[in-house]
Amino acid sequence: MGQGLSCTGSHEYGLFFFGDDEHGLFTAAQFGDVKRLKAVLERDPRLVNQTTYDRHSVLHVAAANGQIEIVSMLLDRSVKPDVLNRRRQTPLMLAAMHGKISCVQKLIEAGANILMFDSTHGRTCLHYAAYYGHSDCLQAILSAARSSHVAASWGYARYVNIRDGKGATPLHLAARQRRPECVHVLLDNGALVCASTGGYGFPGSTPLHLAARGGSLDCIRELLAWGADRLQRDASGRIPYTVALKHKNGACSALLNPSSAEPLVWPSPLKFISELNAEAKALLEQALMEANREREKTILKGTAYSVPSPSHSDTGTDDNISEVSESELCCICFDQVCTIEVQDCGHQMCAQCTLALCCHNKPNPTKTSFNAPVCPFCRSNIAQLVVANVKTDNEMDSKLRRSKKSRNLSEGSSSFKGLPAMGTFGKLGGRGSGRVAGENEWVDDKP
Numbered sequence: 397m398g399q400g401l402s403c404t405g406s407h408e409y410g411l412f413f414f415g416d417d418e419h420g421l422f423t424a425a426q427f428g429d430v431k432r433l434k435a436v437l438e439r440d441p442r443l444v445n446q447t448t449y450d451r452h453s454v455l456h457v458a459a460a461n462g463q464i465e466i467v468s469m470l471l472d473r474s475v476k477p478d479v480l481n482r483r484r485q486t487p488l489m490l491a492a493m494h495g496k497i498s499c500v501q502k503l504i505e506a507g508a509n510i511l512m513f514d515s516t517h518g519r520t521c522l523h524y525a526a527y528y529g530h531s532d533c534l535q536a537i538l539s540a541a542r543s544s545h546v547a548a549s550w551g552y553a554r555y556v557n558i559r560d561g562k563g564a565t566p567l568h569l570a571a572r573q574r575r576p577e578c579v580h581v582l583l584d585n586g587a588l589v590c591a592s593t594g595g596y597g598f599p600g601s602t603p604l605h606l607a608a609r610g611g612s613l614d615c616i617r618e619l620l621a622w623g624a625d626r627l628q629r630d631a632s633g634r635i636p637y638t639v640a641l642k643h644k645n646g647a648c649s650a651l652l653n654p655s656s657a658e659p660l661v662w663p664s665p666l667k668f669i670s671e672l673n674a675e676a677k678a679l680l681e682q683a684l685m686e687a688n689r690e691r692e693k694t695i696l697k698g699t700a701y702s703v704p705s706p707s708h709s710d711t712g713t714d715d716n717i718s719e720v721s722e723s724e725l726c727c728i729c730f731d732q733v734c735t736i737e738v739q740d741c742g743h744q745m746c747a748q749c750t751l752a753l754c755c756h757n758k759p760n761p762t763k764t765s766f767n768a769p770v771c772p773f774c775r776s777n778i779a780q781l782v783v784a785n786v787k788t789d790n791e792m793d794s795k796l797r798r799s800k801k802s803r804n805l806s807e808g809s810s811s812f813k814g815l816p817a818m819g820t821f822g823k824l825g826g827r828g829s830g831r832v833a834g835e836n837e838w839v840d841d842k843p
């Protein structure tokens with residue numbers, strides 16, 4: 397803006413350099429002073445289009461600071477949700493960057509375009525949420541993507557794996573920035589675990605390479621449990637193990653060492669796994685993580701690295717558990733409580749045995765055919781896996797508690813050896829149609 401070169405009322409508050417804020421517009425937006433902002437705009441409605449030195453609009457400032465009332469007020473006054481600042485960032489990007497979930501939701505509701513790219517790194521709001529580790533914002537953007545025209549025109553799976561200017565997907569950024577929750581959400585939504593950046597900057601790195609560099613054990617666990625390949629090489633010919641060693645991430649390198657045992661891999665390509673309800677999924681995921689932690693103990697034994705105990709660790713808490721009646725015990729291992737029921741036959745087993753049935757230890761990308769496992773009791777096809785007849789929440793809790801005695805599902809300990817390997821790509825999300833999120837705001841000059 398050319399006017400107002402005098403420095404009266406110049407402010408700098410954390411995120412923004414307001415430059416000339418003689419009307420107090422940006423200060424009001426920053427601190428959520430609705431009254432003041434209304435008064436200023438009443439006097440001169442044109443001020444709503446004023447920007448800061450970096451061409452941040454009032455909406456940018458309010459969204460980045462989570463001032464939902466101001467954001468709503470501005471949108472009600474027909475301020476465009478996709479106004480751009482100097483770096484072509486939208487208010488939605490700034491809200492996702494700062495984890496302001498209510499503003500993210502409000503802007504999406506108002507039709508903000510989730511497919512805009514900034515000019516610095518060619519990143520979308522999804523990249524911002526992943527990079528800064530705001531998994532709630534990530535979820536909100538993903539559900540918008542599923543129900544908007546983005547899914548119809550671009551494909552949901554393509555959006556989840558959208559690349560920035562250097563070829564990094566949101567999963568690459570989350571892995572690099574040590575954001576295990578975002579890594580989990582992205583994988584769960586069809587992010588390709590073995591995607592390679594293939595550009596310049598970090599040429600040809602996979603998310604596992606970047607997690608090895610960032611040094612987050614939790615990110616590495618998530619990626620490995622989703623079938624990330626420890627032997628994939630980057631442009632310099634390095635495997636993730638070499639990258640972890642170079643950055644002195646000791647425990648990470650122990651897990652990434654190709655000679656240490658393979659972790660169990662979430663059986664994502666199975667139809668009845670992709671259709672799991674939330675409860676059954678939580679049970680199986682917990683069992684998988686516990687099984688892999690047990691394996692890690694073996695891997696890290698004798699090294700200088702100890703595995704940090706999970707909050708639901710299995711030490712000493714089993715003593716006060718009431719006797720479990722024989723009938724509730726899993727008929728395969730006679731150790732855990734039955735928590736999972738196979739449909740349609742109705743046979744029950746524990747989460748650990750279910751995983752042993754469905755998981756594979758060594759992902760083999762060259763193998764294309766895979767025979768889906770059948771019920772171990774009656775050999776009938778598994779149509780669905782559900783939580784075994786749970787009547788109350790309390791009962792569910794006690795089942796979870798009882799079944800937390802960990803077992804090592806190491807290779808050979810289960811009766812389901814020799815299951816062929818599956819592909820490592822996650823399930824690809826379906827295309828949604830319906831509500832159009834942002835019309836006429838397409839930016840299609842980026843891949």
Ligand SMILES: [Zn+2]
Nearest residue numbers: 726729746749
């Ligand atoms: Zn069992």
Ligand SMILES: [Zn+2]
Nearest residue numbers: 741743771774
């Ligand atoms: Zn059966």
